[in-house]
Amino acid sequence: MPVIKDISIEIGMEEVLRREGIDAGKDMRPRIKEALDEALEEAGSSGLIEPVAAYESYRSTGMSEAGVRLEGGGEITGSLIPEVFPGADGLVAMVCTIGQGLEDRVREHFENGEQMRGLMLDGIGSAAVDVLSIEACHRVMQSLSARGAAVSSPVNPGMPGLPLTEQAHILELARAGEIGVSLTSGGMLVPRKSASMVIGVGENMPRWTQEQVCAKCFLRKNCLYRVRPATRG
Amino acid sequence: MGDDLVKALVDLDEDKVRDVVKSRLEAGDDPLGIMDDARKAMEVVGDRFAEGEYFIPELVFAGEILKDMTTAVKPYLNKASEQKYMGKVVLGTVAGDIHDIGKDIVGFMLDVNGFEVHDLGVDVPPRKFVEKVQETESPILALSGFLTLAYDSMKETVEALADAGLRDKVKVMIGGGQISDEIRAYTGADEFGKDAMAGVALAKKFIAAE
Numbered sequence: 075m076p077v078i079k080d081i082s083i084e085i086g087m088e089e090v091l092r093r094e095g096i097d098a099g100k101d102m103r104p105r106i107k108e109a110l111d112e113a114l115e116e117a118g119s120s121g122l123i124e125p126v127a128a129y130e131s132y133r134s135t136g137m138s139e140a141g142v143r144l145e146g147g148g149e150i151t152g153s154l155i156p157e158v159f160p161g162a163d164g165l166v167a168m169v170c171t172i173g174q175g176l177e178d179r180v181r182e183h184f185e186n187g188e189q190m191r192g193l194m195l196d197g198i199g200s201a202a203v204d205v206l207s208i209e210a211c212h213r214v215m216q217s218l219s220a221r222g223a224a225v226s227s228p229v230n231p232g233m234p235g236l237p238l239t240e241q242a243h244i245l246e247l248a249r250a251g252e253i254g255v256s257l258t259s260g261g262m263l264v265p266r267k268s269a270s271m272v273i274g275v276g277e278n279m280p281r282w283t284q285e286q287v288c289a290k291c292f293l294r295k296n297c298l299y300r301v302r303p304a305t306r307g
Numbered sequence: 308m309g310d311d312l313v314k315a316l317v318d319l320d321e322d323k324v325r326d327v328v329k330s331r332l333e334a335g336d337d338p339l340g341i342m343d344d345a346r347k348a349m350e351v352v353g354d355r356f357a358e359g360e361y362f363i364p365e366l367v368f369a370g371e372i373l374k375d376m377t378t379a380v381k382p383y384l385n386k387a388s389e390q391k392y393m394g395k396v397v398l399g400t401v402a403g404d405i406h407d408i409g410k411d412i413v414g415f416m417l418d419v420n421g422f423e424v425h426d427l428g429v430d431v432p433p434r435k436f437v438e439k440v441q442e443t444e445s446p447i448l449a450l451s452g453f454l455t456l457a458y459d460s461m462k463e464t465v466e467a468l469a470d471a472g473l474r475d476k477v478k479v480m481i482g483g484g485q486i487s488d489e490i491r492a493y494t495g496a497d498e499f500g501k502d503a504m505a506g507v508a509l510a511k512k513f514i515a516a517e
Contacts, residue, residue, distance in 0.1 A: 096364065103364075184407075187374075193364060
């Protein structure tokens with residue numbers, strides 16, 4: 075099972091503010107900027123973010139409208155995979171996490187009455203998982219490209235056509251336990267600042283931007299994490 | 308003077324709020340009047356949040372200013388005029404769900420707006436909610452949940468409340484994620500709130516109707 079550990083996470087202020095619903099162009103109050111600066115420094119200097127990703131490649135043994143069967147007996151149910159990459163001859167199941175440290179620190183801040191600091195640090199954690207996911211996908215793409223295969227952009231459980239219940243299968247396929255990621259009985263990832271995804275492998279695999287994904291999501295109208303078309307300039 | 312304080316707090320002018328409160332207290336102004344102005348200001352802050360002018364960080368910032376203000380005013384309140392809590396709220400994220408940030412912000416905003424909040428944390432089973440409501444005699448139960456499976460847990464919690472003979476004594480509000488009136492009806496809750504300030508407004512409404 076390949077594990078990626080050497081990913082450097084750099085997070086900009088804009089990425090955190092977007093998760094709080096604030097446009098980067100908006101004037102920020104000094105107190106809010108101060109809290110964000112402090113939280114960025116805290117996240118960067120105290121080892122709160124420990125990025126790691128685990129993935130595994132599988133050959134497809136059959137694809138139908140209901141989902142895809144994989145070598146070794148694995149299966150992912152749902153219409154999304156056959157819909158978006160019908161030509162895939164294999165899949166990569168991947169899980170990323172930044173670990174438990176940041177989450178614990180956020181809790182401490184809230185318990186100590188430092189709500190603003192906790193809020194900002196939580197936003198940094200969410201941004202870090204996104205940055206990690208993008209970089210880990212890029213690494214997988216590089217690795218498989220070297221072997222002559224193309225890879226698609228990722229799809230995540232919870233997207234229409236890939237039920238959240240499939241997350242358990244994806245974690246199993248990616249051997250997530252080896253990097254300390256598990257599921258609660260309700261299907262939530264632990265540590266919470268984690269993400270799971272599936273990537274198509276084959277010829278002419280489709281790629282898309284996060285903006286395109288957000289535009290199709292049923293949460294597109296009010297999700298704080300959505301990426302909207304640029305309005306500047 | 309009152310308008311100065313309301314404007315300063317609405318504008319999130321931390322230094323001005325501190326100065327106005329200090330001057331008013333030193334001038335012998337009624338501390339309860341000061342807190343009344345703060346409540347008026349927080350209503351405007353809530354409106355600005357609802358209108359999309361303020362975002363969660365501004366809401367939390369306003370809460371922090373109000374918290375500091377309350378600390379400054381408290382020594383000036385005598386026993387008779389000491390502010391009592393507006394009411395009690397038992398709060399938690401329902402069983403199966405461990406999302407906490409939204410719930411924590413609701414708890415904070417309820418707290419700074421004068422409610423005694425009993426936060427049970429995350430992944431709280433129905434029995435624990437019922438026990439806490441019985442122990443505190445809280446008239447309000449606030450259930451948070453982000454996942455769709457949380458809706459079933461909310462429903463089970465409302466049913467557990469009814470089984471304990473408490474349903475007609477306790478108002479239940481729910482919030483988190485994509486909560487709608489359809490989901491509220493499914494869970495059997497009384498009301499739903501889209502955000503922290505809606506939660507505060509609902510809690511005030513419940514208390515006023517008591």
